[in-house]
Amino acid sequence: MEKAIVAAMQRKRPEIDPFSYYGVSTGTEYDRKVFGRLFDAPALPEAPPGMAVSLLTVKAGAVLAQDLHSKHGHLLLPRGAAISANQITVLRDFSDRYGVLRLFVEEVSETEAESSREL
Numbered sequence: 768m769e770k771a772i773v774a775a776m777q778r779k780r781p782e783i784d785p786f787s788y789y790g791v792s793t794g795t796e797y798d799r800k801v802f803g804r805l806f807d808a809p810a811l812p813e814a815p816p817g818m819a820v821s822l823l824t825v826k827a828g829a830v831l832a833q834d835l836h837s838k839h840g841h842l843l844l845p846r847g848a849a850i851s852a853n854q855i856t857v858l859r860d861f862s863d864r865y866g867v868l869r870l871f872v873e874e875v876s877e878t879e880a881e882s883s884r885e886l
Contacts (some may be wrong), residue, residue: 785857786843815850821851827852838866
């Protein structure tokens with residue numbers, strides 16, 4: 768038993784892909800926007816291009832104005848999803864794997880930016 772445990776502890780753990788998890792849809796407006804895009808693409812109108820932001824300056828919680836694709840064309844995050852701090856870090860640390868240098872995010876009005884700072 769001890770040898771089996773030691774052998775298991777020495778095996779390399781698989782990497783977790785921060786872009787492979789999607790939450791469960793709860794029926795909110797956000798979920799209809801994000802999950803509707805995943806399963807029912809014609810439901811959403813075409814998005815404006817959004818504001819291009821460098822991966823070095825993007826803030827966690829920014830909402831994507833365009834789908835985020837890897838350099839190989841794989842969908843990482845759909846338009847309308849908020850990007851997390853962990854996902855930003857992974858994109859920065861593994862730029863050779865994902866090939867993302869900039870994101871297109873929805874423009875935030877001054878009042879929205881101030882209210883998010885107050886929270």
